[in-house]
Amino acid sequence: MKKWSVFAVLALFVLGSLAGAQQNLVKVNLQLKWFPQAQFAGFFVAKERGFYRAQGLDVTLLPIGDQSPIQMVQSGAADFGTTWIADLLTARERGIPVVHIAQIFQRSGFTLVALKSTGIKDICRDMKGKSVGVWPSGNEYPAVALFRKCGLTSSLDPRATNPDVTAVTYPFDPALVFPDKVQLVSAMIYNEVNQIAGLGYDESKVDIFKLADLGINLLEDLLFTTERVLNNRNFKGSGLTGRQVAARLIRATLQGWNWAVANQAETVEKYVLPVCGNTCKGSGTRADAKEHQTWQMAEVAKLYNAGATTKGWAGFLVPADYQASVRLLREQGILTRDPPAATVDYGPWELATGKRARDWR
Amino acid sequence: MKGWGLLTTGFALQIAFIVRWWEESEVAPLGLRLSIGLGVLLSAVGLAQVAGRLAHTRNPLLGFTPAALTLLALLVAAEALLRAYQVPPGLVPTPTRVLATLYTVRDVLLQDAYQTVLKEALVGYLIGCSLGVLTAFLVSRYLFLERGFLPYATLFSSIPIVALAPVLVKMVGIDWPSKAAICAITVYFPVVVNTFRGLTEVSPISLDLMRSYAASEMQQYRWLRLPNALPFIFNALKLGTTLAMIGAIVGEFFGANGQGLGFRIQIEAGRFGFDIVWAAIIVASAAGIVWYGLVTWVERRLTGWHVSFRRG
Numbered sequence: 001m002k003k004w005s006v007f008a009v010l011a012l013f014v015l016g017s018l019a020g021a022q023q024n025l026v027k028v029n030l031q032l033k034w035f036p037q038a039q040f041a042g043f044f045v046a047k048e049r050g051f052y053r054a055q056g057l058d059v060t061l062l063p064i065g066d067q068s069p070i071q072m073v074q075s076g077a078a079d080f081g082t083t084w085i086a087d088l089l090t091a092r093e094r095g096i097p098v099v100h101i102a103q104i105f106q107r108s109g110f111t112l113v114a115l116k117s118t119g120i121k122d123i124c125r126d127m128k129g130k131s132v133g134v135w136p137s138g139n140e141y142p143a144v145a146l147f148r149k150c151g152l153t154s155s156l157d158p159r160a161t162n163p164d165v166t167a168v169t170y171p172f173d174p175a176l177v178f179p180d181k182v183q184l185v186s187a188m189i190y191n192e193v194n195q196i197a198g199l200g201y202d203e204s205k206v207d208i209f210k211l212a213d214l215g216i217n218l219l220e221d222l223l224f225t226t227e228r229v230l231n232n233r234n235f236k237g238s239g240l241t242g243r244q245v246a247a248r249l250i251r252a253t254l255q256g257w258n259w260a261v262a263n264q265a266e267t268v269e270k271y272v273l274p275v276c277g278n279t280c281k282g283s284g285t286r287a288d289a290k291e292h293q294t295w296q297m298a299e300v301a302k303l304y305n306a307g308a309t310t311k312g313w314a315g316f317l318v319p320a321d322y323q324a325s326v327r328l329l330r331e332q333g334i335l336t337r338d339p340p341a342a343t344v345d346y347g348p349w350e351l352a353t354g355k356r357a358r359d360w361r
Numbered sequence: 362m363k364g365w366g367l368l369t370t371g372f373a374l375q376i377a378f379i380v381r382w383w384e385e386s387e388v389a390p391l392g393l394r395l396s397i398g399l400g401v402l403l404s405a406v407g408l409a410q411v412a413g414r415l416a417h418t419r420n421p422l423l424g425f426t427p428a429a430l431t432l433l434a435l436l437v438a439a440e441a442l443l444r445a446y447q448v449p450p451g452l453v454p455t456p457t458r459v460l461a462t463l464y465t466v467r468d469v470l471l472q473d474a475y476q477t478v479l480k481e482a483l484v485g486y487l488i489g490c491s492l493g494v495l496t497a498f499l500v501s502r503y504l505f506l507e508r509g510f511l512p513y514a515t516l517f518s519s520i521p522i523v524a525l526a527p528v529l530v531k532m533v534g535i536d537w538p539s540k541a542a543i544c545a546i547t548v549y550f551p552v553v554v555n556t557f558r559g560l561t562e563v564s565p566i567s568l569d570l571m572r573s574y575a576a577s578e579m580q581q582y583r584w585l586r587l588p589n590a591l592p593f594i595f596n597a598l599k600l601g602t603t604l605a606m607i608g609a610i611v612g613e614f615f616g617a618n619g620q621g622l623g624f625r626i627q628i629e630a631g632r633f634g635f636d637i638v639w640a641a642i643i644v645a646s647a648a649g650i651v652w653y654g655l656v657t658w659v660e661r662r663l664t665g666w667h668v669s670f671r672r673g
Contacts (some may be wrong), residue, residue, distance in 0.1 A: 068631050074452075087632070092634040095449020131619070135461060146394030147618065155619035158637050166619035169627065170535055171527065183537060211627040 002227070025058035026238040026245060031069040031078035032061055033221065035279035036067060037272065038296040039190060040082070042104070042304070044271040045053075046256025054249035056240075058278065066171065068137040069096055079229050085219040086145070086334065087138025092343050093335055097227040100344045102250045102352075103317040105221040105309030108212045109189040110142040113174075113196055114205055118183045123209050124284035131166040133177045133185035140167065141334060143186060145216045148332035175199055175283055184209075190299035198286030218325050220303070222317070223250065224227045232344060247351035254315045254352070261301045268293045308360075315349055316360065364410030368430070371404025382444045389445040396501045404434045451633035464639035467588045470625070470644045477622040478648045481609040485544025486601055489521040491560040492545070493552025494594065500553065501586070502578075511557065518550035523611050530615040540612035548601035552644045555597035559590025592667050595660040600650045601623075610645060 032040050046052050052059040062078055069081040070091045082104065091098055112123070112132065120126040127150060133281055134156070144156055153160035170177045174192050178185040179201070187193045193208060211217070225246060229235070232242035241250075244251040260267040262341045272293050273280065284291035308316040322344060327336040346357035374396055382389055389397075412427035436456045443455045450458060463470070496514075500506040526543050533539035565585055571581050613623025622641045629637040 066631075068633075091451060091633050094451025096451045096633060097449075136627050139631075140628070158469050158625065158629070158634075161468040161472060163619070168535060168618050169368075169624060170616040171530070176531065177535060181618070196502075 005068075005105055020142035020203055024056065025053065026056055026240060027236060028052075028057050028059045028080065028245060028249060029078040030059055030061050030249070031081035032063055033069050033082045033084075035063045036061075036276035037191070037280050038171040038293045039221070040125075041260040041267050041272055041297055041300065042253055043082075044256070044275055045260045045267055046252045048271050049256070049259065051252035051255045051259075052249070055252045057245070057248055057252065058134075059249070059252075065346040066135065066137055070096060070138070073098065073224065073226055078230075080222060080223060080225045080246070081084040084138065085222065085322075086141030086143070086329060087223055088222070089326065089329060089335055089339050090138070090141070090342065092339050093337070093351075097342075098224050099227055099230055099342065100222055100224050100317060100322075101246055101348045102220060102223040102253070102315040103308070103321075104223060104253075104315065105219070105300075105303040106221055106305075106309055106318075106321075107303045108210075108217050109140070109303050110211045110216070110220070111187050111189050111193060112143065112146070112184045113178070113193065113201075114184045114209070114211045115179050115186045115201060115205050117205075118179075120183065120207065123214065124152075127184065128152060128164045130184060131168050133170055133174065135186060136169050138156070139186075142216055142218050143167070145218065145328060145332045145334060146214060148334070149215065149328075154278070172279075173283070179203045185337045190303070194286055194292060195283040195293055198282045198284035198292075200284060210295030216328065217321075218328065219317070219321060223253065223315075227342065232346070243348055243351065245304050250315055250349055250352040257304055258314065260297070261304055264297045264301060265294070268297050274298070289347065311317050313321075313353075313355065314359065315353065316339060316355075316357070317344060317346075318360065319357075364407045364414060366409030367403045368411060368434075369407075370409055371400045371402070372434075372437055373402060374400030374403065375437050378441050378478045379437075379444060385444075386447065388447050394445050397438075397445055400441065401438045404437070408434055435656040448638060452635070454636040454639060456638050459639040459643070461476055462636040463643060466637060470622070473620055473622045473625050473641065473642050474648055476537060476607045476620040476654070477613065477645070478606070479542075480610070481540035481621070481654075482544050482605040484537075485541035485608065486548055486605040488541070489545035489548035489605075490552050490598060490601060493549045493597070495554050496549075497551045497556030497560060497590075498582075500557050507557075511554075514550050514553045514557075518554045522547045522550070523608055526612045527606070527615045530612060535616035537621075538620050539616075540609045544605040544608040547604040548597075551596040551600055551604070552594070556590055559593030560586045563589050591664045592660075595656065595664065598656050599653060599660070602656055603649065604643060606649045606652075 022037070030043065032043065036044070040061070044058055046062060047059055047189050050242045062072070064072065068087065069078070069083045070087060074091075074096050085100075088098055088100060097105055097126065114120040120130070122144075132143060132154075134143050147154045152164040154165040154167050155163045168177055168182050174185050174187060174196055178196065185192070185196070187196060187208070189210065196206065197203065211354045225242075230243045230246060234240075235242050238245070260271070267323065268290065273290060276289070276293070280289040280293050281287050282289075284334040286292060304314075307321070308318050309313065326335065326338060330338070368372065378389070378393055378397055378400070382393070408427070408430055411430065415427055418424050427642050440455050440457060445455055454462075500511055525546065530539045533542050565578055567585055568581070571585055576584070609621070610626070612625035613621045615628050616626035622645045625641045626638050629635070629641070
């Protein structure tokens with residue numbers, strides 16, 4: 001009898017301290033830009049290896065399909081999110097107070113893919129009259145910027161009655177439209193390019209036009225939040241300010257990314273494949289999820305390990321890159337004015353890394 | 362006349378604010394916000410009194426006035442409140458902004474409506490309705506169809522077939538026929554079930570009379586079953602206009618060939634271009650109302666004898 005009560009007290013004590021530890025963690029919802037895949041490897045690593053927990057955060061990673069992550073963060077369904085620069089800046093221009101807090105990928109991975117047999121060589125000249133497959137929800141902006149730069153109107157423009165380029169929207173799988181319905185299809189260098197290859201159109205049969213090479217180097221996966229979160233003095237009653245939570249999130253996320261890029265095989269095996277279902281598969285002959293994600297991890301690592309990251313400034317939004325993205329979007333009429341200074345906040349990143357943005361050379 | 366006075370004062374208060382705050386980008390101070398609140402309250406009370414007075418009018422123009430005033434009151438209140446609280450256009454655009462956008466993008470929206478309404482919804486609707494009526498005739502004629510098929514038609518007419526949209530877009534492709542297929546399937550089942558009921562729920566006395574005259578099966582259908590079914594069929598046809606519009610617009614969310622109201626709504630919602638989204642919704646609603654009206658008009662021409670149209 002006595003033994004049991006000792007056990008009971010001990011068990012209660014252990015449970016109590018566990019519950020206490022749980023309570024001390026700050027609950028954070030982070031909206032990813034897509035379904036789970038190696039594109040977000042660093043986030044999965046940070047969560048599963050306990051980097052977030054070590055920062056006192058209990059992070060839930062939310063997947064999303066063809067909707068805008070900005071909508072989720074704006075509505076408060078998520079506190080932070082990942083998205084691209086073009087939809088972030090256009091949302092800001094339309095009055096949504098979103099703030100860029102860290103830049104994960106330092107290079108753009110957006111491409112347009114065409115069969116060699118369609119004879120598209122000079123993309124600006126040959127794109128007129130063609131159909132182009134795009135993803136909606138702000139993911140169409142890089143393609144729109146290219147159309148505009150080429151002086152072409154598209155059916156994405158609500159003012160063009162007789163568009164030069166027909167933009168075709170489709171659900172996820174490029175096989176639905178390519179190559180039957182569209183001559184060019186949007187493809188991320190780390191995902192759809194391999195899916196298209198798996199369908200029997202490998203590098204020998206297609207041309208891959210990297211938008212960065214065509215002067216459309218719009219920054220992609222970045223971390224953002226809203227002014228409401230950043231200016232919160234007491235984030236969800238945790239006693240931490242929104243800025244402190246943001247800084248801890250950035251610190252752990254970058255730690256996760258550095259680990260993922262350095263341990264790619266283990267990352268895919270242990271942290272990507274277990275969290276992803278059907279959406280991690282490739283297509284056709286390259287359908288195997290493990291192979292596809294291993295390849296994706298390597299491609300994504302190249303986008304992470306570039307620019308500022310190589311100088312030890314991972315997560316840093318290089319001001320010149322930002323200005324170039326803004327200039328491009330303004331030149332192509334996608335933005336009508338410069339975004340306000342508050343659109344980018346280096347504060348949380350500086351707090352997370354101990355570096356100062358103005359020291360960047 | 363007290364109602365009109367309150368209504369006018371309420372509108373005047375709100376419109377005065379809208380004009381004054383047209384160029385501002387700050388949240389309005391408390392005093393002005395209270396004046397809007399007063400305006401909304403006065404116009405609502407005034408509207409209630411006006412509507413009460415007009416409740417028994419027989420003049421159709423006057424009878425419509427309360428509904429028109431309600432719309433106007435809602436729009437004015439929305440405009441004033443959205444401006445007072447500086448709600449960003451990326452969340453909720455003001456009514457004036459939506460109307461201005463509707464005007465500037467009218468050509469593209471008309472093209473979109475042509476694709477969505479005339480190609481996708483109407484073609485699908487016509488196919489679905491004609492197949493539905495045809496099926497119902499066969500089902501009413503052959504008992505094995507009634508036993509073997511009708512239960513499924515009843516079942517399917519009560520589930521949201523629009524959930525099939527992604528499947529059909531994947532099967533048929535992203536061009537307009539996939540949306541027409543969605544519309545056809547959504548309108549088909551209600552038409553079958555309703556037409557069947559109309560064809561079979563015939564008064565036994567009338568049927569006995571026809572038989573005692575040795576009327577052929579054809580004659581029974583022509584002179585008894587079909588006229589009896591018309592009101593049922595038109596109920597399904599009217600319901601079908603709405604279902605077809607929903608099917609076409611939702612179908613475009615799962616892939617579209619660069620045109621259509623659903624395509625426009627999806628693209629612009631993702632870009633926070635909600636002024637265009639609302640403009641597209643206005644166009645879709647207008648098309649839906651006109652279509653419904655046309656079917657109602659045909660119904661009155663063909664079933665004017667029916668008890669529901671008799672004037673008291």
